[in-house]
Every structure is written in C-alpha cells, then in structure tokens.
Amino acid sequence: xxxxxRPRRRRARRSRARRARCGGAVEDPGSPRRTSSxxxxxxxxxxxxASRPPVVSGVYTARVNVRHHELDxxxxxxxxxxxxxxxxxxxxxSTAAGSDAAWYEAAGAIRTWVEDFRRVRSHRRYEVRGxxxxxxxxxxxxxxxxxxxxxxxxxxxxxxEEAFGGTSAPQERDGWHAPPPPAxxxxxxxxxxxxxxxALGHVNNAVYLDLVVQAALDAIEHAGWPLARLVAEExxxxxxxxxxxxxxxxxxxxxxxxxxWFAPPGDGLEVHQRIVRNDDGRAVVRASTRWRWVHPLSGxxxxxxxxxxxxxxxxxxx
Numbered sequence: 001x002x003x004x005x006r007p008r009r010r011r012a013r014r015s016r017a018r019r020a021r022c023g024g025a026v027e028d029p030g031s032p033r034r035t036s037s038x039x040x041x042x043x044x045x046x047x048x049x050a051s052r053p054p055v056v057s058g059v060y061t062a063r064v065n066v067r068h069h070e071l072d073x074x075x076x077x078x079x080x081x082x083x084x085x086x087x088x089x090x091x092x093x094s095t096a097a098g099s100d101a102a103w104y105e106a107a108g109a110i111r112t113w114v115e116d117f118r119r120v121r122s123h124r125r126y127e128v129r130g131x132x133x134x135x136x137x138x139x140x141x142x143x144x145x146x147x148x149x150x151x152x153x154x155x156x157x158x159x160x161e162e163a164f165g166g167t168s169a170p171q172e173r174d175g176w177h178a179p180p181p182p183a184x185x186x187x188x189x190x191x192x193x194x195x196x197x198x199a200l201g202h203v204n205n206a207v208y209l210d211l212v213v214q215a216a217l218d219a220i221e222h223a224g225w226p227l228a229r230l231v232a233e234e235x236x237x238x239x240x241x242x243x244x245x246x247x248x249x250x251x252x253x254x255x256x257x258x259x260x261w262f263a264p265p266g267d268g269l270e271v272h273q274r275i276v277r278n279d280d281g282r283a284v285v286r287a288s289t290r291w292r293w294v295h296p297l298s299g300x301x302x303x304x305x306x307x308x309x310x311x312x313x314x315x316x317x318x
Contacts, residue, residue, distance in 0.1 A: 069198060069204055086147050112127075176243060177246040190256045209244060210275045211285075212275070213277075214284070225311060233305045243287065270288065275287070
C-alpha cells in the first residue's frame with residue numbers, strides 16, 4: 001500500500017516578500033515574518049525603507065543648479081529658496097505632462113562679457129534677448145574685486161585679466177546725480193532680514209532694487225493712489241530704466257530708511273532715492289529709476305492717470 005500523501009505546503013511568493021520588505025510594509029503589519037527556526041525576521045533596512053516614499057508612475061525629476069545669490073551668509077541655500085525650487089519643479093512637471101502655461105513658453109538667452117579692467121574694478125555688460133532675438137534688457141555693472149576675508153578692495157589678478165581677454169579701453173561710469181529733494185520727501189523704513197543676505201554676509205544687491213521699487217509704490221499710495229486704484233484706472237507704472245550706486249554694505253539687523261522724491265513730470269515718471277542706515281546716517285545706496293505707464297493687462301502704452309501728478313506735487317524735486 002502506498003503511504004498517504006502529506007499535504008503540500010504552499011510556499012510564499014518570494015517576489016511579494018521582497019516587495020513587502022523593500023516597500024517598508026507587509027500584508028499583515030501585526031504578524032512579523034518568521035524564519036525557519038520560528039524567530040521573527042527583521043528587515044535590516046527598516047529605517048531606510050520606512051522613510052522612502054513609494055515609487056509611482058509619472059515621476060518627474062528636475063535638475064537644479066544652485067546659484068550664488070541663493071546662498072546665505074554661511075554658504076547654505078536659503079530655506080525659502082527650497083520652496084521656490086519645489087514650486088518651479090511642479091510647474092516643470094505640469095509642462096512635461098502637457099499642461100503648460102502660456103507664459104512658461106517664454107524663453108531667452110543671456111549674454112555677458114567683461115568690458116574693461118581698472119585696477120580693482122571691472123565693467124561687465126549683459127544682454128537678455130528673446131528667442132526671436134528681440135532685446136529685452138541691457139545692463140552694465142561695475143564690479144569691485146575684494147578680499148573675501150577683509151572685504152577690502154584688491155587689484156584684479158593679471159591671470160584673470162588674461163583669461164577674459166579682448167577687453168576695451170577702461171571707461172569710467174558717470175557718477176550718480178539727481179535733483180535736490182523737496183523739504184519733506186517720502187520716507188520708508190526697513191530692517192534687514194536674514195534671508196536678504198548673500199554669501200558675504202551683506203544684503204544682496206538685488207534686494208536694494210526691491211526696496212526702492214516698493215518705496216516708490218508706497219510713496220504713490222500715500223499720495224492717494226494705491227495700486228488697486230491705478231489698476232481700476234487701467235494704467236500702472238512699470239520700471240523701464242535704473243541706475244543704482246552701492247555706497248556701503250548693509251548687514252543683518254541694520255535699520256534702513258529709504259528717502260524718495262520725484263522729478264518734475266516729463267516722459268514717464270522719474271524717481272530718485274537714497275537708502276541710509278538709521279544708526280549713523282551713512283548712505284548705503286543711491287538710486288534713480290525711470291518708469292513708464294502701461295495698461296495692466298495688455299502692456300500697451302498708457303497715459304498717466306489724471307490727478308496723480310498733482311497728488312505728488314509735494315514730493316517733486318526742489
């Protein structure tokens with residue numbers, strides 16, 4: 001007689017077990033898997049698996065290049081910059097999936113070259129053009145070569161001049177000038193925040209432009225023309241040209257005051273400003289900007305709102 005067959009044990013599907021271990025979860029979380037000896041089997045990579053998000057289809061990976069102006073005073077990326085990375089990556093992912101916004105198709109190219117060297121200083125030119133070659137922005141900056149440790153100016157190394165090559169004869173920029181302010185110009189205060197600092201511990205140059213732009217709009221608002229009223233009048237000011245002169249670096253905690261006045265009305269609107277440090281009254285930045293009036297939606301040229309210039313009369317240059 002044949003011995004009765006023993007019931008065959010159903011073997012666990014190894015592929016499923018692997019997926020459970022690598023995914024950081026099992027089918028029955030309350031029953032840990034056991035070895036042949038009966039001891040519970042523990043995943044050696046439990047901490048890693050638990051922190052790893054599940055892999056899903058449609059994952060978009062963005063490559064990010066950290067820029068100099070995104071670093072804080074300790075050489076780390078500003079926390080707020082990470083959030084901007086996330087928001088921009090979401091837009092890129094939507095675009096890759098075919099749900100792009102019309103503005104996101106706008107692209108261009110930035111060209112830059114060294115124009116000259118002057119002992120410790122150097123002029124650099126920039127051009128921003130659309131893909132059709134249309135010039136969108138032209139700029140010229142005056143850089144000062146400094147010692148990172150002391151912050152004092154140093155002569156530009158000869159090897160650096162040779163590396164850039166092909167520079168033109170040295171050219172001095174015209175100094176900043178503006179008509180004298182009225183007796184009571186507009187004033188706005190600001191305390192330097194930590195996220196406004198660059199890798200040298202100074203306020204980033206671009207922050208000053210934000211400050212003078214906001215101070216100009218604040219002055220217009222205090223004269224009775226807030227941005228909402230301008231939009232209702234279907235004409236808003238946009239920055240068309242600017243000249244900023246950096247005099248002294250501001251640091252974390254400094255209290256700054258922006259003094260604003262306007263030139264007599266002409267083509268557009270001319271704004272002149274000084275940013276000074278409250279503690280000692282030293283000039284930090286001097287700026288002159290020119291604004292033009294456009295329709296808020298179409299961007300077409302528009303007229304200055306009736307009554308605005310009269311409202312700014314007390315803030316006109318002396």
